[in-house]
Amino acid sequence: MKFQSTIILVILFITFGFSLGCDDQNSGPHHHHGDNHVLAASDAAQGSLFDLGSKWTTETNQTITLKEFKGSLFIISMFYATCQSICPRLVADMEQLSKKIAEKTGKEPRMVLVSFDSEKDNPAVLNAYKKKMNLKENWTLLSGKEEDIRMLSVVLGINYKKISNGEFNHSAVYSLVSKEGIVVSRIEGIGSNTEALIVQYQNLK
Known part of the structure; x- marks a missing residue:
């Protein structure tokens, strides 16, 4: 509960700050994505994804929680299906990462994409x-409630x-989760x- 309460406070701060920061980007017709590094790696909230308790629906219409991935290393990112610019490039990068990990370890890693939309x-x-x-x-695609996506x-x-x-401004980030x-x-x-991420994956495996 303490972790979730902290996250809620951070949501309020980040949402307000990002709203102010995107005003200039939104003035043009095509500026709905950003390559900029919005947050440093150390700025991700500390705590287990498994503590969130949110429910998600997979691309095969199954309801799961993130605890479904407990006991496995996995790579996770966020996207949306109608994205025509950053998301396909992000997914392509993740595909290359998956192939490299498979070459090093002999097994494809679990890959997770969660939709903003x-x-x-x-x-x-x-x-x-x-x-x-x-x-x-080895890929799982998830959709969920707006408040769970934000958290x-x-x-x-x-x-x-x-x-x-109807598009989204968003940062391009993917994470290795223990x-x-x-x-x-x-x-x-x-x-x-x-x-460096691949080496860390191998060390945690």
Whole structure:
């Protein structure tokens, strides 16, 4: 409960600050994504993802909690299915990371994508996206309630904001999560070097 209370306070602070910070970006018709590093790696909230207690729906229409991933290392990020710019590049980076980890360890890591868009990204949409992107069975795509999405984004150190055209301003971040649900490493931006994260994955395995 203490962890969730802390997260709620951080949500209020970050939402207000990000709203102010995005005003200039939103003035143009196409500025609905950002490559900038919004938060440093150390700014992700401390605590286990498994303590959040939120429920999520998978692309196969199953209801799960994040405790489903307990006991496994996994890579997690946030996106939305209609994103045409940053998200496909982010997913491509994560695919390359997955392949490199598989080459090093002999096993594909669990990969998780959580949608920002609680209104549009239902299981059917997520399943279609998974097929479109040719994502393998080690990938799980999740949708959830708006408040749960916001809380998770804070724990992962990801800023996002829905704007008037239905798109989202958001940072590009993916994280390595331990078997206990702790964020242990984060990659910010597109095309970043992942070697340190891969070494950390191997050490935790």
